[in-house]
Amino acid sequence: MDTQNKENLKASREQIIYANILVIGVWAGIFILVTTYAIYLTGILPSHVKLSLIPTIWGKGVGEYLEITHSPHGWGWVSLLAKGDFLNYIGLTLLALMTIVCYLVLVRGYIRQKNWIFTVIALLEIVVLSVAASGILGSGGH
Amino acid sequence: MLNYRVRSAGWWILSLFVFILSCPLAASAAEQAAAGTTGKPWWFWPIVLFVFCLVLGIVAVLAGVGGGVLYVPLVSGFFPFHIDFVRGVGLMVALAGALAAGPGLLRRNLANLRLALPVALIASAFSILGAMLGLYLSALDPDIIQICLGATIVGIATLLLVSKNTEKPVVNKQDAIGLALGLGGAYWDDGARESIEWKTHRTLLGLFMFILVGLLAGMFGLGAGWANVPVLNLLMGVPLKVSVATSKFLLSITDTSAAWIYMNRGCVIPLIGVPSIVGLMLGSLIGVKILAVAKPKMIRYMVIIVLFFAGLKAIDKGLGLGFLG
Numbered sequence: 482m483d484t485q486n487k488e489n490l491k492a493s494r495e496q497i498i499y500a501n502i503l504v505i506g507v508w509a510g511i512f513i514l515v516t517t518y519a520i521y522l523t524g525i526l527p528s529h530v531k532l533s534l535i536p537t538i539w540g541k542g543v544g545e546y547l548e549i550t551h552s553p554h555g556w557g558w559v560s561l562l563a564k565g566d567f568l569n570y571i572g573l574t575l576l577a578l579m580t581i582v583c584y585l586v587l588v589r590g591y592i593r594q595k596n597w598i599f600t601v602i603a604l605l606e607i608v609v610l611s612v613a614a615s616g617i618l619g620s621g622g623h
Numbered sequence: 624m625l626n627y628r629v630r631s632a633g634w635w636i637l638s639l640f641v642f643i644l645s646c647p648l649a650a651s652a653a654e655q656a657a658a659g660t661t662g663k664p665w666w667f668w669p670i671v672l673f674v675f676c677l678v679l680g681i682v683a684v685l686a687g688v689g690g691g692v693l694y695v696p697l698v699s700g701f702f703p704f705h706i707d708f709v710r711g712v713g714l715m716v717a718l719a720g721a722l723a724a725g726p727g728l729l730r731r732n733l734a735n736l737r738l739a740l741p742v743a744l745i746a747s748a749f750s751i752l753g754a755m756l757g758l759y760l761s762a763l764d765p766d767i768i769q770i771c772l773g774a775t776i777v778g779i780a781t782l783l784l785v786s787k788n789t790e791k792p793v794v795n796k797q798d799a800i801g802l803a804l805g806l807g808g809a810y811w812d813d814g815a816r817e818s819i820e821w822k823t824h825r826t827l828l829g830l831f832m833f834i835l836v837g838l839l840a841g842m843f844g845l846g847a848g849w850a851n852v853p854v855l856n857l858l859m860g861v862p863l864k865v866s867v868a869t870s871k872f873l874l875s876i877t878d879t880s881a882a883w884i885y886m887n888r889g890c891v892i893p894l895i896g897v898p899s900i901v902g903l904m905l906g907s908l909i910g911v912k913i914l915a916v917a918k919p920k921m922i923r924y925m926v927i928i929v930l931f932f933a934g935l936k937a938i939d940k941g942l943g944l945g946f947l948g
Contacts, residue, residue: 490811490818492732499736500726503875507722511904518897522666532665535894536703543707544762547889554889569893576719576900577886580879587736598804599740606744606876613751613883 495590499583506579514572517565526565555616581610665894668702673898676716680906681913683720686926688783689874690903691717691846693926696776696933699769700940704895706765706772710757710844711890712899714882717846719900720907721874731810733868738806738823738861743876745830746837746847750877753841754884760842769941772843776934779849780927786853794824794860801826801859810865821862829859841881846874 492500520526530550538549547554553561561567584607591600612618676694683690695713699706728734761768797807807822823829832854840847851870855861861869885891939946 490732490809492730493736496729496732496736500729503722503729504726507719507726510719510722511901514897515901518893518901521893532894535892536663536665536668539704539708539892539895542705542762542765543711543758543888543890546705546708546892552889555887566893569897573715573886573891573893573896576715576722577879577882579722580876599737602740602744606740606747609744609748609751610876610880610883613747613880614887616887618751618755618884618887 495587498586498590502583502586503579506575506582510572510576510579512572513575514569517568517572521565521569524565526563526568528566529561529564530566577614581607581614584610669894669898672698672702672895673902676899676902677906677909680720680903680908681910682906682922682926683903684907684910685913685922688926689717689846689848689871690720690907691844691874691878692776692779692849693930693933694899694903695844696772696930696937698899699772700933700936706768707758707761707885707888707890708892708895710768711882711885711888712892712896713844714840714846714878714885715891715896716899716903717844717874718878718882719904721846721871721878723904723907725872725875728868728872731868732808733810733864734872735806735808735865735869737804737808738855738865739869739873739876741804741806742830742833742851742855743873745833746840746873746877747880749834749837750841750881751884753838753843754881755841756838757842757844758884758888758890766941766943768843769937773934773937773939773941775839775843775845776930776937778934779845780930780934782849782853783923783927783930786857788852788856788863788866790863791819791821792856792860792862794822796824797822798824798826800830806859808865810862812864819862821860821865823859823861825858825860829854832858837877840877841884844881844885846878848874 521528522532530552534550538546541549546552558567558570562571584603588600588603588607591597591603675698676690679693679697680690683693691713694716695709698704698713699709702709725734729736757768760771801807801823804826806826807820809818809820811817812819832850836847836850836854839845839850848867848870851873852863852866855866855869856863882891
């Protein structure tokens with residue numbers, strides 16, 4: 482196999498960086514999820530919504546659920562981090578933010594390579610994901 | 624060595640999780656009195672959900688499908704949760720599975736970043752629209768979503784049954800868009816002991832198809848691997864291995880945008896979400912180990928039958944017929 486062919490088989494530098502960031506984020510996310518869930522179920526921190534209440538209302542639509550439980554939507558959970566149930570959102574949010582973090586690193590690499598097409602594609606993706614994450618489009622469940 | 628560490632980390636988390644879930648089992652006998660509408664104490668469903676998702680994760684790997692496509696129809700059909708929560712958690716489940724699989728696929732150059740990026744941009748933008756449309760329809764009448772979900776699942780099962788993917792599609796000439804974006808590459812095929820070079824054709828049509836894929840993924844909370852692979856492989860001419868790997872990686876981007884919409888609406892309840900995500904991820908890890916000795920073809924047919932049943936059950940539930948219980 483010639484050198485050129487061997488080079489083609491290798492993952493690009495940006496692919497490897499992306500993979501490395503992802504692996505750290507995923508395992509950190511899972512670890513946080515399991516830990517915060519333990520805190521939640523064992524009652525170390527009090528819950529905002531009583532555990533025994535949830536099965537009586539999880540069959541209702543999300544709007545009604547939020548109304549009954551006085552739960553926030555969007556990023557409102559941040560102000561309730563002292564509650565065991567909302568503490569779990571740290572791990573969930575970390576998993577959902579991983580792609581944006583990886584894309585930021587990609588943009589840096591593409592700018593260095595002066596690969597403008599992929600710089601624009603990656604920047605647009607960051608905009609799409611950030612708009613989705615911001616809550617501008619997704620909140621308003623009541 | 625790394626494999627060993629990942630495996631032991633997986634077993635540690637599994638043990639910890641079983642322990643966590645067994646705490647309320649021992650401590651909350653009194654809670655049984657505070658039973659919900661289902662007649663079961665609060666801790667019953669998370670335990671069942673964790674075990675269910677663990678098995679689902681194993682089956683999904685063996686059948687070569689994503690977790691979301693099995694999770695949403697089965698959990699919405701057989702668990703007492705509203706479809707809003709099932710779709711929200713379904714997307715998180717698919718996202719977590721894709722994030723976990725991503726690093727390995729990227730490192731081995733099976734998932735191709737150059738191919739994934741343009742496709743992901745289209746799919747993720749339209750999955751936001753799909754999610755918003757799905758939540759709007761569900762607020763109008765959840766039965767509409769149940770019926771549409773059921774019809775989509777039956778369609779997916781049919782697609783899985785009839786589609787004949789091509790291992791190495793022949794692409795004689797790359798189109799201008801594929802060429803401009805540099806959509807091509809090479810990978811090492813262990814089975815054939817050779818390097819396979821590939822490039823795309825019909826790129827524009829393929830990119831258009833991802834509009835539909837994104838919409839469906841967002842609307843129903845399904846990971847869209849079932850749709851990504853045929854579009855990449857049959858339409859754009861990407862080799863099957865690269866299609867499957869890139870599709871799995873793609874879900875980590877597409878599902879992120881839709882997952883945010885559901886999460887911001889409050890559709891991810893931790894009590895349901897965490898056991899589902901952790902169960903499915905650990906199940907996937909176990910599934911990969913079993914894959915070497917299992918007969919995936921048989922399992923694939925079983926999954927197709929289950930999907931047909933789950934789809935028909937969702938239609939039945941949406942129409943309120945009650946034929947399937």
